[in-house]
Amino acid sequence: MKRFFSILTLLIALPGVVFASGGHQPELEKANNSLADKDSLQRGAVLFSNYCMACHSVKYMRYNRIARDIGWDDDTVVAKMSKGTARVVDNVETRMMPGVGQQVLGKTPPDLSLMARLRGTDYIYSFLRGFELDETTGEWDNKLLQGTSMPHVLENMQRHFKPEDYVQSTRDIANFLEYVGEPAKLQRYDLGWKVLAFLFLLIILTYLLKKEYWRDVKH
Template sequence: MTELPPTPRAWLSRAAALLAGLLLSTAALASGGEGGLQHAGTDLGDRASLQRGAALFMNYCSGCHSLKYLRYARMAQDLGLTEAEVKANLDFTGAKFGDHILSPMPPELGQAAFGKAPPDLSLIARVRGGDWIYTYLKSFYLDASRPVGWNNRLFPNASMPNPLWTLQGVQQPVYGAADATGERLVEGFSISQKGSQTPQQFDRTVRDITAFLEYAGEPAALKRPGIGVWVVLFLAFFTFLAWLLKREYWRDVH
C-alpha cells in the first residue's frame, strides 16, 4: 500500500514537537554550568529602585566599567531625573549631558591593574541575566592566592575585586568535602568583618544595581508595557472592523 503524505496538521504537530525539543535542549544547556543562582527579584517598574541602582553603579562601579550604549540624558529621562541631579550625583567625569556613560579608566591602566581591561557592562544583563548578576555580586570572598586578593564562587578566578565589600563586609570561604580531583569547593561564606549594611540592606543594594543594569541593557523595556496596551487596543479595534467588513461582504450570500 502506498503511504499517504503527511497532512498539514501532522506537519504542524511535528514542527511543534521539534521546536519544543530545541527549546528544552537550549534551556538545559544554558543552565548546565550556572546552577544555584539566587533569584534577584528585580522590578523595572520600581523607579526608586532604578534611581538607587544608578547611584550605586556610578559610585561603586563606573570608575572601572562603562555603559557605552547609554547616555546620561536618556538615563535621566527614563528615571525621572533632572540634568542638575545627574550632574551633581551621577556624573563624576565632567561629561556632557548628552554623552555616553564612559569610565575614566584608560584600558591600559585596567590591563596593568587587573590583568585585563574591565569590560563594558551595557549588555551584561542581556548576556548573563539578572539572577547571575545578583548572585555574582554576593559571591566574593577573600583569597590570598589571587592577584587582587579576591575570588568569586560563581565566577572562579575573576580578576575583579569586590567593589561592595565596605557595604557587605568581608566574606571568608567555607569549604566542603573534596571532590574526585581533590579540590575543595566553596559551599558557603562566613563574615569575618562586618560591613556598613545588614544582610537585608545589602540584598536590596545588590537588587537595585541588578535592576539598573537590566534597564541599561534594554531601556525600551520601561516603555514596552505602555505601548503594549495601545497595541492590544488597536488589535481589538481592527478585529471589530474586520468583523463588520465580513458581515457586509456576506450580507447577500445565502
C-alpha cells in the same frame, strides 16, 4: 502527517535540549527587581556610579537618556552620576584610563551596557553576591566566575550595611543594569498595559455587538 508531527515535536523539544546541555552552573539567586520602581533605578544609577564606574562603562547610554527615563532632570543626572564632570550629552564612560585595567587587574573590565541582556539580571545580582572568602588563600573569589579578576568591590557595603539593605542595594544595581540593557522596556511596559486595556474593552464591545446582531434571529 505523522512525519510532520514528529518533526514538529523535535523542533519544540530542541531548544530545551540545547539549553539543558549548558554544563553545570551554580544556581542563580532571583533578583526580584522591578523596572517600574523608579526609586530603585535612581538608587541603582548612583550606586553604579559610586562602585562600578571606576572600572566599567555603560557607553551605549547617554546621561540625558538616563535622566529622561528614570525621572531626573539634566543637572541632576550629571551631578549624581559624574559629580558634574560630564556633559549631559556624553556617553557614560568609565573613569578608568585606557590600559590600566589590563595592567593592574590583568584584564580590561568589560562595558556593561549589554551585560544584563547577555547573562541575565539574576546573573548580575548573583555575581555581585557571589564573592566568597577563600579560607586557604585569604582572598576573595566568586562562585559564579572562579578566579575572576574583578575585586569584591562591595566588600565594605556587605560588611557594614544591614543585610536587607545590602540585598536591596545589589538589587538596585542589577535593576539599573537591566534597564540599561534595554531602555525601551520601560516604555514597552507602559504601552503593554494600554494595549491590554484596549483589547479588553474591544472584547466587551464585540460581545455587545454580537448580542445586538443576533437579537432578532431565532436560534
